[in-house]
Amino acid sequence: MKTVINNYIREEMFPNIWCPGCGNGIVLGAIIRAIDDLKWDKNKIAMISGIGCSSRITGYVDFCTMNTTHGRALPFATGIKMANPNMKVVVVMGDGDCSAIGGNHFIHAARRNIDLTAIIINNMIYGMTGGQYSPLTPTKKFGTTAPYGNIDQSFDLVKLAKAAGASYVARGTVYHVRQLTSLIKKALNKKGFSVVEIISDCPISYGKMNKMRTVVDMLKWIKDMSVSKKAWEDLSPEEKKEKFVIGEFLDIDRPDYTELYSKVMEEAQKMGVSR
Amino acid sequence: MKENKLIEIYQNDSVKISVRKEWCKACGICIEFCPKDVLAADEQGKPIPININECIKCSLCELRCPDFAITVEGGE
Amino acid sequence: MNKLKRNVELLQGNEACVKGAILSGVRFFAGYPITPSSEIAEGMARLLPQIGGKFVQMEDEIASIAAVIGASIAGFKSLTATSGPGFSLKQENLGFAIISEIPCVIVNAQRGGPSTGLPTKPSQGDMMQARWGTHGDHSIIALAPSTVNEVLTLTIKAVNFSEKYRTPVILLLDEVIAHMREKVEIPAPEEVEVINRKKPTVPPEEYFPFKPDQNGIPPMANFGEGYRYHITGLIHNQKGLPTSNPQEIDSFIRRINNKIQENVKDIIIYEKYFLDDAKIALIACGSVARAAERTVKLAREEGLKVGLLKLLTIWPFPSEEVNRLAQQVDLIIVPEMNLGQMVLEVERASRGNCEVVSYSRVDGELINPIEILGKIQEEIKK
């Protein structure tokens, strides 16, 4: 049973450490299939992650991989991309990783529009540490640190990324796998900062706290809660609050940071000689 | 039909479904979301095709498997 | 002598750091502004793009050191510079560079602390933070220049050590050294010894990214050069993959410590002034060593047998040298711009062989030669 997947994984690391049905594995498959479609040279791909269950993803793929510190994957990736703009740099983060401890790095990477692809696996909870609420836990849902229901307002990562200056922004889910693979592929191909937020399942931490005991319950919930952009428009404000809108939200072209910096280098070299 | 201990292979004239049992964690995703109810759970909760002739080779089971434990070959 | 292109320039300490970094091959800088280190960032922003290097101002110091580590993995010699509050923020990823064995240099122009402290005043309050600031067992290399010329030479050393030992190296300046101007002889590029990280000699299939060579240091493949492997802040095996095997854990932790501890002969740099016949020794570093040097002259004029051990390498601590000194002299005085940090190491290294006393000043003012002399006279009278 050889598939494209086998060409990209470190087989000795399997079976993976994730819980049965964890969405991280589905995302891993989607990323690999998207990269395989693009026929990129594995030697030129760097995949960088932070800390969390989702960030374990980098251990499983046969690229240049790095599992960094909690929230900091984007600045590490920024250094790699600046030093070697020929590398394709993919950054995978959890929702807490990206939007809590890494929130500042996220908006600044978007602002610079540096040519990285940020993939955020949003299971709406801190999975690895056992189910505490995150900045993406919906209001009124439960976490081990929100035993009476979450009173925080959650971020809308799509809006945040757009406002901060990204070039491509999309949201998919682990249920809608085909669409997910194509969104990831478009994001990878985009020059500039591209973002794909993926609504994912964490049956162990999120599911357990929120009356979805099984993996299947969780995936059904994600399926039922997801609506296309078009369908979303017709919903009432109350209904809108509950739903995950999926699809593409931004796809624009503007110069990326490494390109702009190479212009700085040209300029500096001219001035340096005349000095 | 068995290829070896680790991978169970089921096939008919047009499709071959393989299950890598040592990687499968019996999450049930492939079974629940198969549009044609091709798969059922064995005593461990791992998939066995009980209606392989119904399989439309949509590959959704393979795409959604978080553990790369089920593959569908043939046609497309 | 043949004619090398040597220039004598009047430079600020921070400018000398920039020159030294560039001479040693640094081509990437990421930083965040903070007094008294900002001139390093400013110099890098101007010079690096002229010579094919890259500069980026990041959103904070955590991001700056992360970018520096990333650039180093992609093959650029990299440096970041900061001061107290920023040095605190860098501790997290300093640990990452240690565990993943990524060469890089962190300059800390020390100012008074804790917290915002005294932004424009010198201090030596970060001696122990440089050693133990990041959590967990680890070794570290930290160098401390006391002249602008030494800023240049020790920056080069710092970059070379980081490449040779695959480890982050800390350069401890203080506000005075960072900002004062002195004549510096800039070596011609061909004079400068430049050490580059050892690359793997085996093909990618045979490469174990964390398998040490005979010196305990694994050859390092840069990302993008055909070697695909994993880097992690988790304790890892020789393949770079996380491990929970007690034996692998133990040998890993010991190796990343030993690769520095076993090379102290190469790493430790110090200078001796009038120590041959000394009965009283001063041990000092950074801008305090300048005052101490002057004190030695004043004391000798009074017929006192005083000498100075000026430490250029702070970590690993030159314990052997201090121990030898303790056997020779009756008294060691350790003047420091802190409440007595280095003196603790001196006491430890002296093993009771002589008396060790601290002279500390924490009011943001420089220690001057006269007050050290006063301390000597006071101790003699006791």
Ligand SMILES: Cc1ncc(C[n+]2csc(CCOP(=O)(O)OP(=O)(O)O)c2C)c(N)n1
């Ligand atoms: C600086 C720091 N703070 C806290 C932690 C503990 N920690 C590990 S993973 C994690 C959160 C993980 O949640 P998320 O980013 O959403 O990823 P998931 O595990 O859900 O995939 C935390 C808080 C840490 N490793 N480092």
Ligand code: SF4
């Ligand atoms: S705790 Fe949640 S996120 Fe972590 S592996 Fe388990 S299911 Fe996945």
Ligand code: SF4
């Ligand atoms: S989806 Fe994969 S892991 Fe889950 S039951 Fe099916 S084959 Fe097993």
Ligand code: SF4
């Ligand atoms: S390929 Fe489609 S129809 Fe066939 S078993 Fe898988 S999910 Fe069912």
